[in-house]
Each structure stands twice: as C-alpha cells, then as structure tokens.
Amino acid sequence: MVSGTTTWESYFSIEVHAPSLSTGNITINDTAGNGNGRLDPGETVVLTIPTENSGSAVSPTATGILTCSNQGLTIENASYEIGEIDAGESLNALFTVTADAGMIIGTPLELVYDAVAGEYSCQANYSIVVGLILEDFESNSFDSFDWEFGGNGNWTISTDAQEGLYSAKSAVISHNQVTSIYLETTVLADGELSFYKKVSSEGNWDYLRFYIDNTEMDSWSGTLGWSQETYNVTAGEHTFKWEYDKDGSVSSGSDCAWIDYIVFPPMATGALGTVSGTITDSATGLTIEGADIAGMTTSGVNGTYTFDMMPGTYSLTISHDDYYDYLAEDVLVEEGAVTTLDVALVPLPDLDPPTNPSAVLQDYNDVFVSWEPPGGAPVALWNQMDNPSTAGISAQDFETSYNQYDAMGADDFIVPAGETWSVFEIDILSFYSDGGGPCDLANVRFYADNGGTPGDLLHEFLDVAANPDETGNLFCTIPDTEFTEGTYWLSVQGRMDYGTGGQWYWTRQMAPAIESEFTTVYGNRNGFVSSKAAKHVTHNQRQGKLSIPNLSAVNEAYIQEPQENTSRSLLGYKIYRNGSVIYDSLDPLTVTYLDVALDAGVYEYEIVAVYDEGDSDPAPAVSATVLLPAPLNAAASMQGTNVFVTWSSPAEARDIDSYNVYRDGVLYSEEVSSTFFIDLATTAGATYIYNITTLYDGGWESEYSNDAEITITGAGGELIPLVTELEGNFPNPFNPTTTIKFGLNEPALVTLEVYNIRGEKVRTLVDSELEAKYHTVHWNGEDGSGKNVSSGVYFYKMKAGSYTSTKKMIMMK
Template sequence: PSSYWFEDFYWAVGAFPISGDNGGYVPTYEETSWGLFDGPFTSEYVSTDALVFVGNLAVTEVDIQGYPSHSSPLYYWQAYNVLGDPSLVIYQTQGEVNNVNYMDVLPIGIDFFEVSAEPGSYVAISFNGTLHGTAMIGEQGIVEVPITPIYEPGMADVVITKPQFQPVMNQVLVTPLDGPYVTIDEFTVDAGGDGVVEFGETVLITVTLENVGSDPATDVEMTLSEDDEYITLMDDSEEFGTILPEGTFSQTYAYSFIVSNSVPDDHLFELAASITADEDTWESSMHMTAYAPVISAGTIQVTNDDNGNGRLDPGESADIGVTLDNDGGAVARNLSVFLSTSDPFLTINVDSDTLESLEAYSNAQVIFSVSVSEDTEIGHNVLFDLSISADNDYNTTDSFTLSVGLVLEDFEMGSFAGYPWEFGGNGPWTISTEAYEGTYSAQSGAIANNQTSEMYVSVNVTTDGEISFYYKVSSEASYDYLRFYIDGSEMGAWSGEVNWLQAAYPVSQGEHTFRWKYEKDWTVSNGSDCAWIDYIIFPSVSPPQYPDISVTPMSLEANVESGGTAEENLTIANSGEGVLNYSVIIATGSRQSADFISYKLGKGEVDTRPGLRSEKDFGGPDEFGYYWIDNDEENGPDYDWIEINSVGIALTGDSMDDYSWGSIDLGFDFSFYGNMYDMVNICSNGFITFTSSSTTYSNQEIPNAGEPNTLLALFWDDLNPNNGGTIYYHGEFDRFIVEWDSVPHYGNGGGPETFQVIINANGTIIYQYKTVDTGDGCTVGIENATGTDGLQVVFNSSYLHDEMAILFYAEDPWLTVSPMSGSIDPDGSANLMVTFNAEELEEGEYTASIIISSNDPDEYNISVPVILTVGADMIVEMTVDHFENWNMVGLPLAMEDANVMSVFPDAVENTMYSFGENGYEQEQELAMGAGYWLRFDEEGSNTISGEMVSEITVNLLENWNMISGCSESNSGWIDPDELVIPNTLYSFGENGYENANSIEPGLGYWVRSYGVGQIIISSDIGLTKSKPVSLDGIKYANTISFNGNTLYFGVEIPDREALSYGLPPKPPAGGFDVRFADNMKCMKESGMIEIMNNSDQLIISYNVKIDDAKHINWVLINPVTHEEFTLTRQGVLEVSGEISNFELRKVPEIPESFSLSQNYPNPFNPVTQIQFELPRDDKISLKVYNLKGEEVRNLVSGTYRAGYHTIRWNGTNQDSEPVASGVYIYMLEAGTFHSVKKMLLMK
C-alpha cells in the first residue's frame, strides 16, 4: 500500500489490519472485506454510487474493528460523493447477451405484459414517453409486468437491463386484437388447506380466464401439461364455455396435480397452458414453487452430565440434546429420530426421540442418553449418526462429533501437524522449546518493524463452549502486541513482558476461525520481540479432515549413458479426507565419505580446530553442480561494493547477539540446490539461510548435517552487533542484498568486519568483503537443505582480504522435479516428472533424495532415495508387453542379435512383416526406427537387453509408413520438411487402430507422409514440430463405436484435411479393424462400414448430435439380415454373429399426421416462414388470404413428398407487389385435410 492514508487502502480493497507498508505484503481477497474495487465483482454494488457506498462501509468496519487508521470514517461519508448519475453502471468487460422473450403483441386495454429474461433483470414498458409499468425478473426467469393499460395503437418501448449484460431496447406493437384473445387472468392453489405447495401434497387449482380480444370466445377450453419429474397432473383439462370481450370466467378447483415426496426444496416448476376456442389457440403458463423440509443437526448440547461441566468425560453418563434445524419451506410431521454410533468407547442408553411436527424455517430439540467408557482417552472424538424420518416418506441422515474431555493442541508433536494450521503476515510461526507445559510451544516468526506474524485455524465447533490458551509476550510495551481474534473480532491484546498467563473466551456452535497475530509498530524492538502460545483447549470440534499421503515408487534408479537424459514418474496420492499440500526438496548426495562432525565451542572459547582452505582461487563442482571463483582469479568476478546503509532496512532488536531475523521476503523466487525459495532468515553471526532460524555461533565445516542448512555462509563466526555496527537488507526486483556494516566479533575476538551478500534472481550468489580485520576463524561457503552437499571455500584459515569478491554459480542440475509443490484433493493424485540429466556428468554413480514434505500429520516428511548410474554404453533391460494375436512392434534398444525370435521369443515364428513400396514383406531381423506386424499366441511380455538409443533418423515413403521410436517415450519428432500429415500417428490395440499421442519404446506405429524424406525421433523432443493444422472437423460429429473403435459421421471434412482422417492399411487377418469403405474414419452422408471382426459379438455404441431433432434419422442396416437400427441420441447395441459390414444411411423422418404450424416470426416484416407436415405423398395447396377472404398469394400448388416442409412468404401478392400491414390468413389443403391460421404483417 502506498496511499497517504490507510483509509484510502481500505476504501479501495476492503478492511484489513495493515501496519506501515505492511512489509510489502499484499493481502488476498479472502483476507479483506469488500472495497470499491472488488465489490462490483462479487456483489450487487455495481453503480457508481454503490461503489462509493461499499468503500465507505470498509472504512467504517476498520473503525469498528480498531485497525490502524489515519482519519475518521465520517470524513469519507462526507467527502466522497458522485458528481454525476449515481445509477451509472461500470462494465467490467463486454456485456453478456441477455436471453429475453416477451409477448409478440401488446393488445390494447390489457393490464399486464409477460417477459422472460435472466434473473435480476429490470423491465420497463413505456408508450409515447410515459412509463406504464416496471418489474424485476425473479429466480423463475419470468414476470408479468403490471402496466397501466394503453388504449391507442402504436409502438410501445420495451427496455430490459441487467448489470454486466447487454441492454435490450426494442419496440412491440400495440394494437386491437381482431377476434377473441383469451389469457390467464389469475390462479390460486389449495394445497393441504393453504396456498403453499409442499412435498407429497395433492394441489387444487382455481383459474380465472380473461378475454382481452374484441370478439366473444366460444367453447373455451384450457388444457395443462407439465415436463417435470416431481409434478404429476391428475386433472389437466377444463371447459370454460363462452367468454365475452373484456369478460372473465372462473372455475373452482378446475385442475389438480400431485407433488412428489422427493421434490427438492424451493423447486421452481411450470404448468404449460393451451387455451382453445373454436379454431383459435393461445399458449400461456403458470409458474409455481414447491417446498420440502431440509432437516439437519444444529446445536449440540451435553446436559445432565455427572460433573456438570457440559461435556462428555470418561466414565460418566449424560444427555445429548440435538437441535434439529428445518431450513426448508415445508413442515415435517410425525418425526422419528434415531441416534447411533460404532464407537467402542460409547454406549447409547436412549437412542430415539420423536417430534409431532417441525415447521418450516424453525427448529426443535430431541434428547438422547449416553454413557462414556472409563478407558476413553482424553480428546477422543466420537462420531454420532442421526437417522430422521417423517410423513410422506421423508428420510434424511446427518452426523456430528463430540470430543471426550479436553480438545487440546499443545504442539507436543514438535510440529503444526495436529491441526490444519495456516500462517500469514511476514513470517510464519515456528515450533519453540519455550513451553508452558511439556516440551514445545508455538512462537511468532522473526519479523522487522511494521510487520506481522500470524497463525490461525478454522474449525467446526459442534456445541457452545469456550476456547482457552496460555500466552507469553516479550515486546516493546504498548506498541508491539500479541492479538487474538475470533472470526476477525479482536478478543484480547497483550504487550511488554508478560509471563505465561491463560486467556479464555466463549464460543458459539458453528464454523469459527481462531487467529493469533504478533505485530510490530514503526520502530524500537524490546525483549525477545516475539510471542508464544501453548496449551490451547478448544471447545468440542469436529475432527480436522486430515490428508493421507502415499508415494510411489518409494525409490528411483536410472541408468543413463554419458551425455544422455532420462525421465521417471513419481506419483503422490491422497487417500485422506483433507486437501494434501506438499512441497519437494531435492537433496543431492555428497562425495564426502562422511559428514563433518559438528563441534560446539563455549561462548568466547578460543577455537583450536585446524583450518582448511583452497589452494586455488576457484573450486567445485559439488555433487549438485555448484562452482565458486574469486576476484583473484583471472576470470573471476569484479569487486563492486554496493552500499545500502542509506537505503536499506536496519535490523534491530533488544539483544542482537546470536539472533535471527526472518522470514524476510526476497521479492522473487530463488533457485538453490534445485529448490525454490522466496524467504530468507538473516543471522547476526554472518550467515543467511532459506529455511533455518538457527543462531549458532560455532562455525562448522561444510557440508554438515547439523543446523543451519540451506546455508549461505559469508563470514560464519561469533559476531556481536550489540557491541557496534548494523546489519541492513535491501531488495530490488532482481536482487537482494544483506550487509554487515562494521560488526565486531564477540568479546575480544577482533573486528569490526564489513561484508555483504548479493542474491541474484538469475541464481548466482556473490559474497563481497569491504574490510576484513580477523578472517581466520570463520567458515565461508554454501550448503544444501540436508547438509549432504556443499562448497567450502575456507574454514578457520587465512584467506579473506579487503575488497574481495567470491561468485557462486551452478551448472544445470543432474536431478530436477516438476512441479515442486502443489495441492491434491481427497482421493486424488499428482504425477511428478523426475528428470535425470547426465550431460555434464562423468561416468559413475550419483545419489540424492527427493524429500516430500506435506501436511499429513503421520508422515510429515517422506524421503525417496535416488540413484543415477552414468556410463559410456549402458546395457539396460526393458519390458515390452503384448496381447494375443497381431501386434505392432519395434526394436527399443540397440542389440547385437536383433533376430525377431531373440528379441521376442514368445512370438509365432515367421509372422513378422514390414511395410514398404511393395506392401507387406516378411522379415527376420528388426531395425531401429522401423515398425513391424508380429503375432503372438497369448498375452504376455518380453524382457529385452541392449544399449539405450536416444535419437534415430527414420526414412519415410509417400503415404503410409510403419515406424518405431527410440529407447525413451516421447511425443513427437523433428520434421524439417513438414512431411508428416497431422493426426496420422496410429497405434494398434486389441480394438484396432487408435490415434496415438506418444511413441513408446518397443511398439510400432503407422504414420502418413506427404512425400519421401526423413524425420528425427529423439528423447529430447517434447512436441511434434510440424505445420499447425486445425483438425476440429470431427469435434462436433456424430460417433459410432464398434468394440471401442470409433468412427465419425454427419460432418463434411475440408479437402485440405481429408488425408488426416484416413486410416492405415488393414491389419493382417485375425486383427480387429473397422472403417468406412473408402479407408476413412469419417463420412458425411451414407456409407458402408467394413469390419474385420475377431469375435462373435459386437458392442456398438453411438452418440448422434448432428441432425438429431431435425426430422432426419440415421439408420444402421445389417445387409445380411436387413435388420435396421435407428440411431437416436445415445445408445448401445449388442449384435451377435459373423458380421463383416454394415450400411449407415441418413434418411428423412416421416410425420405421423398432417399438420400446419404457426408462422415464424409473427408479427413479421417482411419475411416469414410457414412449416407443414405430410405423412404421405399428396397434392397440396398453401394460399394466403386477407380478412375479406380475397386470395393474396398462392404459395404452393402441386404434389409434395411425405415429410417436413418449410415455405417462405415475403409479404407480396401474386404480382410480387408488397401488401399492406395487417392480419392475413393462410390455409393448407391436402386431400381431405384443411387447416387455417392467422399471421400479422407489421411494417
């Protein structure tokens, strides 16, 4: 935040307890309330005035919560005003289309106008500049807008708007209706004696119809229909007789329907109404909502317990009161409630209770009795199950958990794995040995001024209770505080020197977040500058949902030839109930035969250990690949001191001897020994770590398994900033600098020393030494996360001098993992790609560990040992699987004996064939890069030994080629001449050909080429490098599959893509294959399907998306039996017998009867469409007449085939002259069939 006032920040993005510049930390959306910026994206605060309003609300909340502030909220309410239209809506992007529909005509004198649109849309109807009616569309998406009737013809304006949707501004014709026009005036329901439609009820409907037309409506009848699985009409038709113009007619209990017992609550449904009178028909509808109970367990109370503390304890009996909440809109009657548990430590004495009724949106309590075993452990969680039943077959279940005794978090696991703790602010809390009881507690993170350190946990409290905890504070009194919050409300705050004390606060049942935050003000640090929390007693809570991690395989070995690469998959699975969060650390092994042994000196003790130093001014590589070089070497770095004492942040503290500050944000992700870090800890004793808060003053040799690890040791010695000097840090976008400015040694150890480290975003590290007074007692070097690998420049020896620079850099690592972190949902998994790179490695064996840290409380860290063997010509073994019958194979390794029976001893002799210019040819020897047909009598596998081949060149002929790949899986090739036709890489399986996405070693493939040439298949290639071609031609096609092999139909493939949809040559006899007769896998119209079937049964599945519901049928015909299968939407067929082909044919659907449809659009100007249906070939005429009965246009006259037909009329007479606006009649005659309808031409 860089605003002048904190309130400007709050006003823009919402309330959040910031402090100073917040240490550069920007809160997330979840951590703040709504402000002006995010309000319109997540709420109805969308107009300019509402934006100001929600911003002012955020400022007001800050005042209520007591967050840091500069101004009063009253000022914002007074000063921030909209000088313009307050209702103006700002669009965040291009508006969406609002799907609207409304009446075609607004009849004169009518007092309503029906509109459907997106829920939340506003509707306004006006005429000649006067507003006649407004309404808002509700959840049903339809509304009858009440309007002041309009009594003169013309055009009414219809305006429909909704924020972030395109406005609709149209006109509708206001006109007197010729003839009758009947609509639903009103309706009421009687549902169980009230007007609420509830589950299981029989509902009676009373309807009033109104004739808003100009002529009487005779023989009026209304019929209802429904398309809803929860509604069943019992009485769906009623006669209303004659209704005069502007008259009404009511029928009491005219209709009835039954509501299903299983209807969901708040279920919206529609009853469609068709109203007829003589030859006229009008469509209308009635919209209703059905309700059902929604019952669940609410507040849980423990009463009548033996010791009266309101919780279950070992060895006691108690009553459990369960409040049942009915959040549904229907009453539940005659409830029976049963309680059960499978917990061996709990006995239910009274397991049932009843309620006469539970009204809608109400609650009531049921009581049970239980006993707890004396052997139950404190903190044991008991899961209870509730079974609830009521009239009308209502049944539901729920569960809740109660804890026996205290629900405790005392951090004695030595970690935060006991509960789903989360952390925020500028430094995470850590585990400390400064405990109230036991060994461990939680300690706030090391932070600088104007920073915070937070930890919080969200839990479901199952019954009213309290939370208590012990706290300890050592800070600047009245300025640096430990604060405790429940759901964002501060409950307590403490500062200064406070020894262990207990705090307790009441907590209600429900979801709650408990947060502890240590925050510092602008300056001064006193005491230990931190806070501790221990022995938290929660109220009864549901057990946290923990993840359960598993990793496969548990070890990795790879053999790679010198200069080569290899890849392996590592799978992390989560079989638990909670989300698994994981991170990966790579720890490469050390070439040292053993780690150096740590030796701890007494404070101020003289170090007599012998020193070590390099005889050269450069060194490395270590096992990972790091090197170092200093500026005394010809190609070393330049000494270029960067002074930051005027721009950097000074680290302060009450006692800075043996002190660590952290975690401090680097400002970028930094790669160190293959792992990514964005935070550092700075120790006063001349070193930095990325993970450790160690403050040890005894420098050690590197590498060393003891703390600190992930180490940058610039001048690791017993330094004491308390006696002088200052430590600064300064971050820029691509580097982070820490400077020890004139810092002396402890006691009389010498000094002062001035040195710095520059951490560059590009991965390099530079140590610089401005002045060195006593440099023969320190350690200089770097070390990985486990202390098993590192570079030591000097240990306890004279080496450093004034104006010196040392550069650390790394070659590409030999082991990488991607991704390095992630989250996995319950019952999910993630694949990690492990890459071995031997390009810079000498022959030999290399070891490492992949350490996976997670929030699984039982397996916090899992270590996967890794061994890489690098050799000049590596002999490896590879297993290639095969299935029974014909397979496509290739040679996966370089072998001296590549005879087919040596490579695949399980194969049938003399059955290997290659494919060339002359077709199939029998072969005995396999060659790398070629593909072959090979037959096996049974399913199995062969183990093949040979040398790895990482790249091969494959010769291609024009058209189809059989190929194979190299010794590693890859997904492409280098195709410099763009020979390969896209989408033509095919593998072969038990169900025939299928498109392949990768080339696996040991398998053969088909690929199609535009011409003669070469491609290169290499293990270094990730994607096919060929000309991109859009292959969406079959994306929306119909599909039909035979035993899982899919063909496509109903679409036309562009000529430029046709080759991409061809199929390779048919497999040998005995293999399965299916294709269209022209060797294609797709076709547009009718076609023959050829099948090579190796079984006596075909499973045929289909999905018809194109032409479905367009009066077109696709028919599958067995040419032998002439049996026809009509393919409609989706389905599965089973066909037995020896079948070698089918015919797939597209045929028109034949209507069942004559029919004339209403023209569309209507009203129209000047073109409309008229559809009619003929069940047989017949001579027809379709003519248009005016209201005088005069023929205007003869549209059709002659014989038409059976089917569905559409005729267009362009509003002209027989002489092609435009006709006037008005009502016209069109009539269809076909044999003895006659039908007449009206249409309105409006210009």
C-alpha cells in the first residue's frame, strides 16, 4: 500500500483447495452370466472402476472413459458420467462389456481407464484375463489335466490349501531321492503361468524346484508360507514340472512342499484342430512374411503359417504393418481336422514422410525445427507470363450498387498425362481501385474444357473466405479437389463494396505491364508408376511450371499427392525429440516449430506426417547441440575492504535471464541482472574465489566461469557506486540496533529519516552533504528526544537529489 511517499507492506498466506483424482481396483460383476467372478468367452459382465477425489474441493462433473486395445471385446458404453465427486468421496464408473464367444481362454485384455473432470484427470491401466485355465485340485484328484509323476513317489492331494479345500503335496521320500509332478501341453499364445507354493524342509538342503522345459526357473527351501510366483511363457510345446528333492541326510519340518491354484497361459485342454494357410499381397500376388495371425503365429518367408487351437468357431484377425487388417469371421476349427485359411491382404497406401527437415539453434537454447510437406515444397507450375494473350477478357467495369460479385474471368490449365492434382488453396495477388475493397469473399469455380472455352461446371465453392490483405491480395482455402489428366478452366469472382468507378482487377486483354500482375500456380506434380515387384505404388516426382494467359492476378494451387486404393489425406505432423512426442498438430499447413528453453545437450528431432490412414515413417533425423556458455573474463578487485566482481556476458548474449554469483563454491547471490557484483561482507586476510554462472531461458544454468581469486588486504581505492541506492538495513527485525546501508554515485545532500506506522517522523538520522561512496548509518532504536521506541513496524526514507526511496524495518523486543 502506498500513500504519498509512505509505503506499507503486509504479508499473508492463501490456502488453495482443489480436487485430486485417483482410481482403485477394477472388479467384475457377472451375476447376469455364469457367476464365477470372471469374464468368460461369450459372457457379458459389468466392470466397476472406482474414482476417488482425495483433494480438498468438490470436482467438476467427472466422466469415466474405457478403451481396450484387444479385438474381440465389445464395450457397450465407452463413457460413463460419474458426476461431481465430493472431497474424500469415491464414486464408481460402470461399463458393460462382452467377450466374443470365439475368444481363446486365457487371453489377456489390456484396458485403459481415464477419468476426466474439467481440468482434472487421472489414468489407470488394467489387465484382465478371458476365462481361466485353472488347476486348483478342488476335484480332490489329478483328473482335471493330464498330470504325470516322476522320481521316487507320486504326489498326493492335501487338505492344506491356499484356496478352497485341496492342494497338491509332494510324495514322502527318503534321502537322496526326488519326487515330481509335470504337465506336457501346447501353449496357444504368449502368456503367463502363475501358482502358489508352500515349503517345509531342511533349509538350504532340501528344495522345491520349478522347471519349464527342463530349465530350472527358481527354487525354495526352509520354512515358507503360501506365496505366489509368476513366469512368462511363449506359445508352443512346453513341459511344466514341480520337483521336491532331498540331500543325503537330515529332515526338518514336514519335509515336503505343496502347490495350489495354478493359472495356465492360453493352452490346449483337449484334442486340437489345425489352422493353416498362405498370406499374399492382393495387388501383386506375392507372399507376405511376418503377418500376424490372431496372435497365434506369424507367416514365414514363403507366406505360409500353421498353428493348433481348440475346436470351435472363431473370428481371426490377420494384420501386418504395411497392410489393412483382415477379419476372418466364423472360422470353424474341428477336432483332428485342418482348416485352410488363405488371405490376400490389401496394401496400405504409401504414407510419405516430410521432406528436407532442419534443426537450427537460436538464442543459445532454442531450436527452430522446419520441414517441407511430403513430396517437397510447392514450386511454380503455372505462370501467365509464359503465354500472354490479347484475346478479349476485359477488366472489371464499375458498379453503382454494393456487395457485388463480378470480374468473372476464366482461364485454362492442363494436368499432364499420368498425373493427378489435388488443389486445396488458391492465392490471388490482385488489386482494386475505389469502392470499399479489398474483397472479403470470393466464388471459386472449375469448369471442364469445351473446345477451348469453359464447358460444364465441375466444382463450385461459394462465399469462400478471401482473407484479403491491404493491397487486395486474396488467400482462399477450398476443400481438396482432385483433377486427373486433361484441360480445365478456373474462375474466381471477388466480392467488394463497389462504389462508383470501383474496380477489382484480375483479368486483362494483354500481358500486364507490371511484374506482379500475373497468375502463378504453385505445387508438385506427381506421376505414378505401379511396380509389380513391390507391395506398394512407387512415385516418380517431377516439378515444373505451367503457363496460363490472360489473368492479371497470381493464383497459387498447392498440390497433394494422391494414393492408389485410398482417399488418404494429410492431417498434420508430429515431432519427436529424443524419442518423445513434443508436437502433435492437425494443421497440415504449419511446417515449422520452435522448441524453446532447452537445457544443454544434444537433441535429435524426427518429424512424422500424420494421415487419416496413420503415421508415416519419420523423415531423416536432424539434430542440434545446445551449449550454455558460462560468463567470460570474471575478475575481482579491492575497493576499500569490499570486493568488486565483474564479468562479461557470453558472446551474442540472448535468452539470458540473469547470473548467479558463487563464493568459494557456495551460491552467494542469485539472479543478478547486471555484469558486476559488490561483496560487502569480507574479512581481512581471507582469500575468496568467485565464480559466475549464466541463467538461461527456462531456468537452466551454465557451468562456472573462470576463477576470480582475491585476498582481502584492506588496501584499495574507495568504491564508488554505479548508482545511488538505498540498500536496506541489517539485521531486520532488530533489537535495539540496526545498520542502514546506502550508496551515492555522486556527492549529494542526503536526508535519512525514520517514521512510525502512522506516518509520524520519529528521528532524523542524516541531514548533510555526503561524498560519493558507500555509507552506513546506525540507529539505536531511540527517537529524537532520546527515548526508546516501542516494538513495531517503522519506515526509513532516504532523499538524495532527485532520488527517493522508502523501506520497512521491524523493531522486535
């Protein structure tokens, strides 16, 4: 608060309340299904996901969103309105989902849950398994699977169970003997195997061991309660074995091991059927290597594949990165039979990457990233001056009415044989006279050729925003419009508030007299050559100029390259910096990005074109090295008993925020805005080393400058401040004495006065002519009559010539 020359300051704190969202464990409600608490093939269940607000304020209306990356799971309601969540409250989001009847038991489903409440959100990942291939020995036997036994005795059923009533227990054996239980099976897809185990044996001598394909995965000994183990298992033939072995002497505990609740990966539980076939390219007929067949296997070098699976009717998806997915529905797999499934995949269109990427360092720690569109930057294809004409299209006549469209001149252009153009922008450099121009809207029309004159109307875009500049130039964006080889006519009408005599020029009877008055179309021309030896269409890109006469404006048509078998469109770009996305835009016209406020280091940029069909491969990587130079020429000199430290800014200093000063390796003064620093707190005979660092945009700090070393001798010239300044008092708060420091850069009449919080003068400390140097004044807490002042807030005000400053101090008894 300021009143005249008096300033009051007050300090207070504000407590901010906000919601904070988090999620809990997912649960499955299948009471409407088979009630076993799992999601089984063909079953519809309700998934419940709690969302908690652990913050201190009610949340905005929250919405839960559930997605799944797996095929075969249908989410009936992808979003669920949770509503407002009070502080400390937890509300559930409910999602109804259905697993396809043909899904393989044991398939893991990956779910992503997002809770969004205004600007607040949280995300959680969940994994649930379709059905369970489970051995929990609750049949009180080993009949559920084809278990086999080995060693010196068969395992038995025990009532010491981790889950339910029963478990499997190792046989009673003697010293130097083993007993094992194992299962040979076919794992149908990559997955996990988990089980619970318990051990009571002679520690470090008698062991329970677990093997996959005779490779020991782990072992346990001593006294261990029930605990779970989990292992990754690949698709294929496997043997899972649990073995208990004893050494040559001593028995301890129960001298045995137990296993229970074994969850297997997707595997065959009975007689199998076989699916086999060949994957080919629909365009070339060539075989495709590496196609994924429903996660069961991949096609080999000759395009063939084969795998076994449980009998049933399935929906199988065949996919490859370079092709559209193929969904084979109602595939019947029968016991002991071979089902042939040959698939021809349709190639994805070529998704051309951006071209000519560049990364240029700016202002020390900014990087300017630029690129050109796929196919390269547009170039001049069309120039009126190549073919001027005196044929009779005249300039715009004046109009006495307003808001009129006119000047409907038209001229022809040719798309060469074998090429297809996609025009999405017409830029017209034009001019106008009188009237209320420039034009704010335009009509754009394309016509077929009719023997050298405009024929049938092909495309018409009315009231297109012209985005004019002050000289009359128009910039019109239209929807992508394709033209195959042939001759066409383009017409543009501009709308202007025409006054008497008003004209907008874009056509002439002869070649215009000034350079800017002609029509040019910019773009790329792309010819397409189908290659039978490749899976995709290859491109022969060419660039050049095409002339159109009679137009006294410049028209620019930016051309996109079409693709075979698709209507793909370029949507925008992504930029990856050192592997992470930093820019994701759906603006195909923006081809630059400024990456600002970077720390020192090497940064690699990869730019990807984003299409409606997916992302392209990245353009060739470009990199930039950010160096954050330290200050230069650090030096220290004596002025009296003070140290005057100076330095120079790094060359071409830009994006520098300030400097930090270190004394003897300890941060001494932060965010110094000048290139000098005065150390007033020195000790005679001491030696100090000063280093300076540069603080750059973003808060990044450079390395140390060179050492500036000095020993305090008490000698040296009087230090003259660069500016007149009231520095402050120390200590503050104080009792009863404090020291006030100020500096004068020239001799001046100085007054230094103390005021109380009511604005009443308490005492005059200085009222005299002082020389240019640093000064200190002590106040002992007494007023002008020699009485001690009471505790409280006081203000001291300094005047020196035109300089005035007031600061606050606190007397605290």
